[in-house]
Amino acid sequence: MEMRQVRVERYGPPDSVVVVDAPVPRPGRGEVVVRVEAAGVNSGDARMRAGRFPPGFGLLARLAIGLRGPRARVLGGTFSGVVAQVGDGVHEFGLGDEVAGMTGVRMGCHAEFVVVPAVTAVRKPALLSHPDAAGVLFGGTAALHFLRDRAAMQPGATVLVNGASGSVGSAAVQIATILGGTVTAVCSAANRDLARRLGAQRCIDYTTTPVAEIGERFDVVFDAVGNLSRADGLRLRAPGGALVLAVAGLLDTIRGGRGVYAGPASEQVENVAELLGWAADQRLDPVVTVVGQLSALPEAYRRIDGGRKVGNLVVLPA
Numbered sequence: 502m503e504m505r506q507v508r509v510e511r512y513g514p515p516d517s518v519v520v521v522d523a524p525v526p527r528p529g530r531g532e533v534v535v536r537v538e539a540a541g542v543n544s545g546d547a548r549m550r551a552g553r554f555p556p557g558f559g560l561l562a563r564l565a566i567g568l569r570g571p572r573a574r575v576l577g578g579t580f581s582g583v584v585a586q587v588g589d590g591v592h593e594f595g596l597g598d599e600v601a602g603m604t605g606v607r608m609g610c611h612a613e614f615v616v617v618p619a620v621t622a623v624r625k626p627a628l629l630s631h632p633d634a635a636g637v638l639f640g641g642t643a644a645l646h647f648l649r650d651r652a653a654m655q656p657g658a659t660v661l662v663n664g665a666s667g668s669v670g671s672a673a674v675q676i677a678t679i680l681g682g683t684v685t686a687v688c689s690a691a692n693r694d695l696a697r698r699l700g701a702q703r704c705i706d707y708t709t710t711p712v713a714e715i716g717e718r719f720d721v722v723f724d725a726v727g728n729l730s731r732a733d734g735l736r737l738r739a740p741g742g743a744l745v746l747a748v749a750g751l752l753d754t755i756r757g758g759r760g761v762y763a764g765p766a767s768e769q770v771e772n773v774a775e776l777l778g779w780a781a782d783q784r785l786d787p788v789v790t791v792v793g794q795l796s797a798l799p800e801a802y803r804r805i806d807g808g809r810k811v812g813n814l815v816v817l818p819a
């Protein structure tokens with residue numbers, strides 16, 4: 502049986518991706534094949550498509566993921582869909598179950614079907630739509646990883662979120678609020694209402710007050726843009742507080758330091774389940790825009806590369 506998938510043969514611009522036919526994958530032991538109803542298209546996919554990485558990572562990243570193009574030719578790291586085939590040894594899911602999850606470095610979700618280890622799939626809450634389930638996971642897992650699992654954010658903390666309207670930032674504003682924090686959002690005037698609706702108590706317009714010039718200190722400083730230097734971030738951080746550099750270059754990633762958190766976010770299945778639960782309970786708004794079917798991927802990539810994307814973009818492969 503054939504399916505359609507979107508492939509990236511070489512690093513390149515949004516229009517360089519191609520929709521092609523390919524065999525539907527077969528599940529190995531412990532795996533399920535999911536018919537992808539919705540797949541996220543995010544800044545991670547755009548980096549992989551373009552071969553564009555934070556400062557210092559260029560060569561290392563290309564050695565790791567592919568010299569001229571990504572070895573994982575089919576991008577897409579988040580899915581929500583329906584179990585279409587079940588491999589040997591899988592007891593937790595049956596045909597027709599609705600599941601969502603993340604595929605890590607294997608990616609592969611920009612296709613009508615994706616094969617995943619059953620242990621990485623989570624039952625999708627019935628009340629949550631496929632686009633919302635696929636959309637909430639990329640920024641959501643990053644924000645949850647940094648705020649709760651690494652920075653150990655406490656109730657009552659003051660939190661500065663730089664880049665509050667993007668995928669990671671919109672999740673960080675909401676998760677910091679869920680964890681009991683008071684959030685100050687840095688965003689453009691156009692996104693002020695969104696940031697407030699997501700829980701920010703205050704918004705600072707970066708076009709009039711550059712983030713590094715905010716003359717205050719916060720218990721947690723969360724940079725989801727990549728324009729805050731480590732030194733400026735430390736100046737904004739209250740004594741004993743945390744600095745999250747979600748977009749750190751190589752030097753800052755290895756340097757780390759007490760209360761400074763950088764590096765790749767983990768995709769723990771427990772966190773995926775927790776985010777889906779919060780979204781189903783309407784505590785967390787996935788802020789999703791459906792762009793179209795697989796053929797809409799170039800348009801999704803153009804919006805991401807434009808740097809003004811709000812929240813999360815999703816395509817509907819099946």
Ligand SMILES: NC(=O)c1ccc[n+]([C@@H]2O[C@H](COP(=O)([O-])OP(=O)(O)OC[C@H]3O[C@@H](n4cnc5c(N)ncnc54)[C@H](OP(=O)(O)O)[C@@H]3O)[C@@H](O)[C@H]2O)c1
Binds near residue numbers: 643666766808
């Ligand atoms: N460490 C990790 O594991 C990890 C995980 C996920 C993502 N990331 C990284 O995190 C970064 C953000 O990812 P994302 O998916 O959230 O990006 P995104 O959704 O594409 O971010 C777009 C948003 O950024 C805002 N923005 C642009 N310039 C800004 C500025 N100077 N100040 C404040 N806001 C600004 C835009 O709002 P305006 O239109 O208002 O400017 C727009 O809404 C990426 O570099 C990504 O690679 C890291």
